[in-house]
Amino acid sequence: MKNIPPVLQLVKDDPWLTPYEPDLLERQQTYQQVKRNIEQEYGSLDYYAQAHKYLGINYDPEQKGWWYREWAPAAYALFLIGDFNNWNRESHPLSVNERGIWEIFLPDAEYQDTFTSGSLVKVHIKAANGNLDRIPPYIRRTVQNPETYDFAGQVWQMAPFTWQDENFNPATITEPIIYEAHVGMAQEKEGIGTFLEFTQNVLPRIHAVGYNCIQLMAVMEHPYYGSFGYHVSNFFAVSSRFGTPEELKQLVNEAHKLGIAVIMDVVHSHAVKNVAEGLVNFDGSGHQYFHPGPQGYHPAWDSRVFDYGKKEVRQFLLSNIRYWLEEFHFDGFRFDGVTSMLYQHHGEGVSFDHYDRYFRAGVDKHAITYLQLATTMVQQIKPGALCIAEDMSGMPGLCRTIADGGIGFDYRLGMGIPDYWIKLLKHQRDEDWNIYEMWGVLTNRRYKEKTVAYAESHDQAMVGDKTLAFWLMDKEMYFHMSVDDPNLVIDRGLAIHKLIRLFTISLGGEAYLNFMGNEFGHPEWIDFPRQGNNWSYKYARRQWSLVDNPNLKYKYFAAFDQAMTHVIRKYKVVSAPAAWQLNMDTSNKVVIFERGGLIFIFNFSPTNSIPDYKLWVPAAGSYQIILNSDRPEFGGFNRIADDILYPSFSEDKSNKLRLYITNRTALVLKRQE
Numbered sequence: 001m002k003n004i005p006p007v008l009q010l011v012k013d014d015p016w017l018t019p020y021e022p023d024l025l026e027r028q029q030t031y032q033q034v035k036r037n038i039e040q041e042y043g044s045l046d047y048y049a050q051a052h053k054y055l056g057i058n059y060d061p062e063q064k065g066w067w068y069r070e071w072a073p074a075a076y077a078l079f080l081i082g083d084f085n086n087w088n089r090e091s092h093p094l095s096v097n098e099r100g101i102w103e104i105f106l107p108d109a110e111y112q113d114t115f116t117s118g119s120l121v122k123v124h125i126k127a128a129n130g131n132l133d134r135i136p137p138y139i140r141r142t143v144q145n146p147e148t149y150d151f152a153g154q155v156w157q158m159a160p161f162t163w164q165d166e167n168f169n170p171a172t173i174t175e176p177i178i179y180e181a182h183v184g185m186a187q188e189k190e191g192i193g194t195f196l197e198f199t200q201n202v203l204p205r206i207h208a209v210g211y212n213c214i215q216l217m218a219v220m221e222h223p224y225y226g227s228f229g230y231h232v233s234n235f236f237a238v239s240s241r242f243g244t245p246e247e248l249k250q251l252v253n254e255a256h257k258l259g260i261a262v263i264m265d266v267v268h269s270h271a272v273k274n275v276a277e278g279l280v281n282f283d284g285s286g287h288q289y290f291h292p293g294p295q296g297y298h299p300a301w302d303s304r305v306f307d308y309g310k311k312e313v314r315q316f317l318l319s320n321i322r323y324w325l326e327e328f329h330f331d332g333f334r335f336d337g338v339t340s341m342l343y344q345h346h347g348e349g350v351s352f353d354h355y356d357r358y359f360r361a362g363v364d365k366h367a368i369t370y371l372q373l374a375t376t377m378v379q380q381i382k383p384g385a386l387c388i389a390e391d392m393s394g395m396p397g398l399c400r401t402i403a404d405g406g407i408g409f410d411y412r413l414g415m416g417i418p419d420y421w422i423k424l425l426k427h428q429r430d431e432d433w434n435i436y437e438m439w440g441v442l443t444n445r446r447y448k449e450k451t452v453a454y455a456e457s458h459d460q461a462m463v464g465d466k467t468l469a470f471w472l473m474d475k476e477m478y479f480h481m482s483v484d485d486p487n488l489v490i491d492r493g494l495a496i497h498k499l500i501r502l503f504t505i506s507l508g509g510e511a512y513l514n515f516m517g518n519e520f521g522h523p524e525w526i527d528f529p530r531q532g533n534n535w536s537y538k539y540a541r542r543q544w545s546l547v548d549n550p551n552l553k554y555k556y557f558a559a560f561d562q563a564m565t566h567v568i569r570k571y572k573v574v575s576a577p578a579a580w581q582l583n584m585d586t587s588n589k590v591v592i593f594e595r596g597g598l599i600f601i602f603n604f605s606p607t608n609s610i611p612d613y614k615l616w617v618p619a620a621g622s623y624q625i626i627l628n629s630d631r632p633e634f635g636g637f638n639r640i641a642d643d644i645l646y647p648s649f650s651e652d653k654s655n656k657l658r659l660y661i662t663n664r665t666a667l668v669l670k671r672q673e
Contacts, residue, residue: 182217195244341367418457430492461515
């Protein structure tokens with residue numbers, strides 16, 4: 001029997017996938033069939049993903065009034081209630097139209113003074129689970145009663161907004177340097193920050209440091225602030241804690257004017273289990289938006305799991321994506337919890353040590369089809385927008401095109417990298433670090449699949465863990481951060497912090513991410529207000545005054561991060577081909593590689609400073625140090641002359657350099673033209 005050559009480019013690039021090409025072809029064909037079905041029934045994927053313009057509360061300028069429409073197939077009866085009718089549960093019943101959708105129309109002539117933008121509303125539903133007041137799933141805004149703490153929907157007619165970002169194109173961001181931010185905890189005050197405060201106070205900082213992309217967390221409404229925005233209740237509503245939808249638009253608009261892309265943390269992997277605020281059992285069937293039984297419940301997250309095989313659920317989620325792209329000009333999404341979506345077991349307790357795990361064991365094929373539709377639609381609506389997957393399983397093809405046999409994401413998060421750094425700091429002495437292991441972890445990624453590298457994100461900063469800075473310096477940060485206070489613990493921490501971040505951004509991927517404040521070594525952890533801390537905001541904020549204080553060493557962290565980001569962006573390092581290893585010196589813990597035309601030299605040794613260190617370089621010429629972590633403005637000891645040229649010399653028929661490499665130091669060299 002002849003070997004049949006592979007059809008898919010993904011398999012051609014990875015022959016180990018050959019036995020699984022039928023599985024890959026099946027998911028490709030399923031996607032194509034589902035897309036054809038959508039096009040036959042709705043005319044196009046584009047139209048299919050506009051359910052929010054029909055369902056929910058929408059103003060009709062032609063008929064001059066408000067429509068409220070709802071998909072609730074198992075409900076017995078629906079009634080619109082709110083302050084417009086004194087919350088009367090019987091006066092405004094909805095009727096079922098020819099499409100099986102419940103609807104009611106409120107003309108301006110009768111309701112212009114009572115049902116208007118700002119009115120509070122809910123829907124009273126009579127169903128198998130009883131008679132309950134619920135928040136409409138497509139609601140654009142919810143607000144919380146400060147006395148009772150319960151949420152209600154709010155009619156919201158967007159105020160006219162003049163966008164000034166017509167010259168911004170996310171496709172120009174070919175090397176994303178991402179600043180992960182949470183608006184609520186972005187201010188120094190012990191309270192919740194707002195969109196306006198973020199735009200005024202934090203956005204200029206992000207721009208000054210050199211980040212070209214912001215990843216906004218917790219944008220969609222969530223009833224519990226401490227969930228960090230990951231237990232979403234109202235998918236089309238901007239979280240009212242931070243301000244109005246128009247104020248979010250202003251934030252995005254100002255970022256675009258600065259040349260900064262804004263992507264959104266989108267949570268389609270699960271939903272809050274709350275009945276009062278969320279989607280759970282909305283029509284009384286128990287399985288309207290979510291799977292029935294155990295499959296519809298995520299035990300680790302205590303939340304509900306969407307049924308991605310149901311066309312109305314896919315329509316809800318795809319319309320949600322379209323809404324954020326079009327209404328708020330977001331430049332793409334970081335899809336949260338993709339591992340949980342890909343597998344019916346959610347990746348819990350599973351070691352992905354064999355390709356069978358990706359194709360033959362517990363894969364949610366409907367979720368894969370949904371993600372393929374989502375990545376397709378994002379590019380249709382906003383070409384060049386970013387789609388980043390939070391996946392720890394390593395699903396082959398996740399970041400390859402659908403035509404190649406993939407799922408269509410642009411990048412995946414390199415989740416193993418921050419976990420590795422934390423493990424190293426927790427469990428190994430500096431003297432025992434293995435540079436080959438470090439190289440392996442930072443370069444281990446799938447061929448042709450782009451990775452967002454990061455040394456730490458919000459996960460490493462949450463209570464129960466520590467940031468890199470806190471792991472390195474701990475309590476010494478409280479007492480020895482003055483610039484005139486020498487301290488060995490702080491010196492070590494500052495040096496290693498710089499090495500880890502430069503090693504990660506230059507070697508670990510094709511994009512880079514930093515969580516706000518970590519660039520200047522923000523101390524302590526993140527702990528949202530909860531009963532266990534007496535509902536305190538002390539640890540749910542960012543202390544910018546630390547980095548602004550010229551008498552504190554935090555300025556050294558920030559200065560290095562700014563210089564590092566400048567070099568990486570100027571020479572397009574993360575979009576360059578993978579690093580070329582030049583030298584691995586285990587006795588001195590020296591790692592040298594080339595990427596983006598630059599020579600990166602890392603000395604991880606805690607003690608060994610080597611005069612006249614000889615290293616091989618690919619091309620002859622004179623080299624200059626363009627970044628030196630030992631500079632005094634970075635908190636270093638100024639041991640290396642970086643204001644001179646280092647000429648190469650010929651030895652053993654190769655080009656070599658000779659320079660001083662000090663312990664716990666990173667250098668970046670560029671050959672002079």
